[in-house]
Amino acid sequence: MRVLAAMSGGVDSAVAAARAVQAGHDVTGVHLALARNPQTYRTGARGCCTLEDSRDARRAADVLGIPFYVWDMADRFHADVVDDFVAEYAAGRTPNPCLRCNEKIKFAAVLDRAVALGFDAVVTGHHARLGSDGLLRRSVDAAKDQSYVLAVLTREQLDRSVFPLGDSTKAEVRQEAAARGLAVADKPDSHDICFIADGDTRGFLAQRLGETPGDVVDATTGAVVGQHAGAYAYTVGQRRGLHLDRPAPDGRPRYVLSITPKTNTVTVGPAEALEVSTVRATRPVWTGGPRPDQPIECEVQLRAHGVVVPAAVTVDGDQLHADLRRPVRGVAAGQAIVAYRPDPAGDIVLGSATITD
């Protein structure tokens, strides 16, 4: 196959590209320039958009002896991921930008361009398994599994994707990188959100959305128990940083239960009020089997690295409904619900949708 390896400058994508070469594919490396001004994103190992990362990717490609190019996707990334991220928070939801980037950039804009240029598939360093059966499965490395942020991919997208790392642990990937003479073998993992260089999401949002002070209301008493500078800065299930004036009558900690942009209100309450037993979601994607018109028993995950619970899931048109067999705390609109079928060869991604409530 003629494949395009997306190379972030990190160890995973470098080893993924190396394995694609070893598998006999004709591999071309591409680094995606996602930051509008790479200089301002120069923060070391946090993300995947710094000039240093671009050079690391190029160096790895040179070691592998494959062509390497930088594709400027900054405008697309800004419109489809960054602006979307801000708009989602403004609407009181909690977006997952990595998932959006996979959906709109890596496996859409990049994949489309690659196919048009004559490539058969895109290779990435995601930790997930995608075998000849076409089913997307969790990585063998449970701690590094990224199937959650890939579950949004459609059948067509998966058919043109290659994930060479799913059968390896992160430690094995690092070892292999070292053995292959890739200088990124010891490079720290990227974490947090690549376009928020200092990790201060609240500050990033405040800069774009401005300060909009409002009330923090106790769900039980209806009393105003504090002030906030902008409801967008809160996430359902959040406990820290609420700065409440008064303790709860029962003296127990309070959590963010909901965010209401319309009234600019953040509602707080006790932990048990966070418990959710049904989840509704929109824009379902179903790749692990026939779409379930009738409820099917499976497992669902409701946020990245979140707990997995048994559930009965139904898809109806552009709506997904899940009855959780066990209540879950802190389910935030905007996150994805991903349905899995447990499997000894790696839990299979059945489908996903965006949580509405």
Place this chain on the structure above:
Amino acid sequence: MAYLDHAATTPVLDEALEAYVATAREVGNASSLHASGRRARRRVEESRERVAAALGARPSEVIFTGGGTESDNLAVKGIFWARRDADPQRTRVVSSAIEHHAVLDGVDWLGRHENAEVGWLPVDEVGRLHPDALRAELAEHGERVALITAMWANNEVGTVQRIAELAAVAVEYAVPFHTDAIQAVGQVPVDFAASGVAALTVTGHKLGGPVGVGALVLARDVAAVPLLHGGGQERDVRSGTLDAAGIVAFAVAVEAAVKGQQEYAARVAALRDDLVRRVRQAVPEVVYNGDPDDRLPGNAHFSFPGCEGDALLLLLDAQGIYCSTGSACSAGVAQPSHVLLAMGADDDRARSSLRFSLGHTSTSDDVDAVIAALPGAVERARRAAQRTPR
């Protein structure tokens, strides 16, 4: 493989390489007083004479440097500082919008860090500067102009300027004129004295010499403040131990390039004309950029409507055809060419451009290879551009 990127760098001539190796085997610092130093100095000075003779300059006017970027920086900053030191009201630099970044960014730096004013001379749609614009600039600001810097031939679109006409205007106003002749030497006749310029940049690796050595030809009566201070080599303008091996090889290459220029230009221009004719046949909507006649013999620069240059480059690279989009930044993100934008091209035309540059090793096989691969690549790149609207 078809190497059509000679404007980026061209293969080293065998005789230059041999001269390099032979000299590099000899120990000796050209500043030392003993016999080995004298031998090194002799090699350097002979080379200086050869370069001077080839370029129509006096030996004392040749300042060896570490290459084109250094020579350009030395000319732009060094002459600016010297002129301002002599006359504090001379704080204006006149340049053109199509310069190589080695000049462009140096001029821009003077603006930001030294409070220099910059007068940008416009170019026409083929990338040509006009003496009238320079005359108007000098008539208005002549008293305050420290220097003029404008390239002899453009590295992207290949347009050759009428440097002598421009320099004559500068002479009228007694303003030193620097020209970046990196792309010109060996391609078109270049005579320092006859051209009337005060300073001229030349570099080795564009004409068959090694990378990392070049010269600034600087008229004897033009002062330049050094960028590099130290041992006082090279008229005190460029300190640093002389790279005898590099300089010897550079001189061999300059001499060969200048000596063979006419024959070279005729042969390569014929190949280039064949390439252009066949590209137009294969892709009728192509736009041929730059001056159609008065251009570098090896340069063929096109815009392919509806394509992105970097997609074309990728597709041709995969088929062993090496060319250039003519503009790249350090991060490798393709920017629309500032040269084409200055020539009045819109963003799309600037992004759709591709440069093929032929050189001394080019053959008709190279042209055949391009013609075999190009139509398919253009079709594919066009499809890719439609699939991914900006």
